[in-house]
Amino acid sequence: GPKVLQIPSHQIIDMGQMVTLNCDPVSNHLYFYWYKQILGQQMEFLVNFYNGKVMEKSKLFKDQFSVERPDGSYFTLKIQPTALEDSAVYFCASSFRDQAPLFGEGTRLSVL
Amino acid sequence: QQQVRQSPQSLTVWEGETAILNCSYEDSTFDYFPWYHQFPGESPALLIAIRPVSNKKEDGRFTIFFNKREKKFSLHIADSQPGDSATYFCAATNNNNAPRFGAGTKLSVKP
Numbered sequence: 001g002p003k004v005l006q007i008p009s010h011q012i013i014d015m016g017q018m019v020t021l022n023c024d025p026v027s028n029h030l031y032f033y034w035y036k037q038i039l040g041q042q043m044e045f046l047v048n049f050y051n052g053k054v055m056e057k058s059k060l061f062k063d064q065f066s067v068e069r070p071d072g073s074y075f076t077l078k079i080q081p082t083a084l085e086d087s088a089v090y091f092c093a094s095s096f097r098d099q100a101p102l103f104g105e106g107t108r109l110s111v112l
Numbered sequence: 113q114q115q116v117r118q119s120p121q122s123l124t125v126w127e128g129e130t131a132i133l134n135c136s137y138e139d140s141t142f143d144y145f146p147w148y149h150q151f152p153g154e155s156p157a158l159l160i161a162i163r164p165v166s167n168k169k170e171d172g173r174f175t176i177f178f179n180k181r182e183k184k185f186s187l188h189i190a191d192s193q194p195g196d197s198a199t200y201f202c203a204a205t206n207n208n209n210a211p212r213f214g215a216g217t218k219l220s221v222k223p
Binding site (some may be wrong): 031033035040041042043044045047048055056091097098100101102103104105106 | 144146148150152154155156157158161199201203207208209210211212213214215216
C-alpha cells in the first residue's frame with residue numbers, strides 16, 4: 001500500500017546545530033503534517049501544510065521551526081537552532097481530503 | 113487546553129475479554145474521529161474511524177460507539193488477543209484542523 005517515507009530514521013546532533021527532517025508523502029495526498037512524540041507518549045501536533053502554505057500550527061511549533069515543500073520534493077521540517085527539549089521522535093503524515101492521516105515510520109532526533 | 117481526553121491511561125484485560133477505551137472532546141466542530149494503534153518502536157496505524165452521522169461503526173472485533181450529545185466516543189475490542197497489546201490513540205479532527213490526539217491508552221492483554 002501507499003507509504004510515507006521519512007529520512008533519516010535517526011539523527012544525532014549537538015545542541016545549537018541545525019537539523020532538517022525529510023518526508024516523502026504519498027504522491028496524491030494534499031495535506032501534510034508533523035507531529036512530535038516523546039517516549040511513546042502523546043502524539044503532539046506541530047503543523048499542517050496545504051497548497052504550499054502552513055495552514056495551522058501549535059504552540060509547540062516554535063520560531064526555530066520551519067516547514068517547506070519546494071517544487072513537490074520532500075516535505076521538510078527544519079529546526080534552527082536545536083535545543084535539548086527538541087529530542088523526540090518526529091512523525092510526518094499525509095492525507096487526502098477528509099481522510100485520516102497516514103504516518104511515516106518517524107525520525108528519532110537526539111540533541112546532545 | 114486538552115482538546116481530546118482519553119482514559120484509562122493503561123488497561124489490562126484477559127484474553128477473550130472486551131477492552132473498552134474511552135475518549136471525549138470539547139470542540140463541537142470536530143466531525144471525524146479515527147482510532148490508531150501503535151506498537152513499540154513503530155508508527156501509529158489507523159485502526160478504525162467514525163463520522164457522527166452514525167453512532168456506531170464496526171470492523172471485525174473493533175467497534176466505535178459515538179455519543180454526539182455528550183461528546184464522547186469509545187473503542188470496544190471484543191475477544192481481545194495478546195497481539196492486540198499496544199498503545200491506542202483516539203483523535204478528533206475537522207476540515208479546518210489537523211487531528212488532535214488523546215494521550216493514549218496502553219493496553220495489555222494477558223493470555
